[in-house]
Amino acid sequence: MLQRLDKLIASQGTMSRSETTRLIRSGQVTVDGVVCRDPAAKYDGDVCCITVAGKPLDYQQFVYLMMNKPAGVLCVSRDPRVETVVDLLPPEQKRKGLFPAGRLDKDTVGLVILTDDGDFAHRMLAPKKHVSKCYHVRLDGPITQADIEAFQSGITLADGTPCRPAELRLLEGGDEPLAEIIITEGRYHQIKRMFGTRGLGVTWLKRVSIGRLQLDPRLAEGESRWLTPDECAQAFLS
Ligand code: URA
Numbered sequence: 526m527l528q529r530l531d532k533l534i535a536s537q538g539t540m541s542r543s544e545t546t547r548l549i550r551s552g553q554v555t556v557d558g559v560v561c562r563d564p565a566a567k568y569d570g571d572v573c574c575i576t577v578a579g580k581p582l583d584y585q586q587f588v589y590l591m592m593n594k595p596a597g598v599l600c601v602s603r604d605p606r607v608e609t610v611v612d613l614l615p616p617e618q619k620r621k622g623l624f625p626a627g628r629l630d631k632d633t634v635g636l637v638i639l640t641d642d643g644d645f646a647h648r649m650l651a652p653k654k655h656v657s658k659c660y661h662v663r664l665d666g667p668i669t670q671a672d673i674e675a676f677q678s679g680i681t682l683a684d685g686t687p688c689r690p691a692e693l694r695l696l697e698g699g700d701e702p703l704a705e706i707i708i709t710e711g712r713y714h715q716i717k718r719m720f721g722t723r724g725l726g727v728t729w730l731k732r733v734s735i736g737r738l739q740l741d742p743r744l745a746e747g748e749s750r751w752l753t754p755d756e757c758a759q760a761f762l763s
Pocket of ligand 1: 629715716717
């Protein structure tokens with residue numbers, strides 16, 4: 526895609542448009558080995574080799590990040606009062622236009638994908654795509670075989686909304702069991718509301734995978750890292 530040189534460089538998030546324009550005008554930007562002093566000249570960042578102040582520009586049209594979201598942080602781009610997942614990104618990962626592709630509740634932890642690629646997010650969130658999401662959940666009461674079967678058949682929420690069948694598997698029994706649940710849709714507070722219909726309260730919830738993309742266990746809560754193209758594709762595989 527052809528773009529103005531100043532916009533193309535500034536889109537990578539490391540410097541402002543005015544700083545970029547100044548560097549271009551002062552002859553510090555080369556395209557395919559030739560100095561370009563025109564901020565409005567158009568180039569394709571995927572094709573051209575651009576250097577800025579002597580350093581090669583690692584151009585990426587879109588970025589994709591995986592975060593291990595901590596509790597207490599909002600899954601939105603900006604909020605005037607509460608810290609957001611975008612606020613947690615280190616400066617080198619920050620970029621204009623980043624947003625979480627899919628929401629977790631404020632108290633839910635685990636896997637969140639952040640991107641500036643609207644099409645990617647749309648494909649992942651489109652209700653008809655049925656991308657699977659796996660969660661680990663701690664409950665305030667025992668899980669019965671009847672609960673597992675009810676999830677298998679499809680829970681109807683208290684407001685009458687029918688849910689698609691969900692796989693519920695016990696990981697740790699007892700009065701405060703730990704379970705794994707896989708859902709293929711993303712309604713508001715869906716898991717908490719599904720368990721609510723069975724008289725069970727969720728005391729802890731963590732998303733561990735989206736499609737075949739698993740949360741990297743090396744990421745501590747609040748940490749994030751770039752995703753490879755192969756990992757991005759895994760998020761759509763079931
Ligand atoms: N279901 C919920 O209830 N909360 C989440 O954050 C995600 C799924």
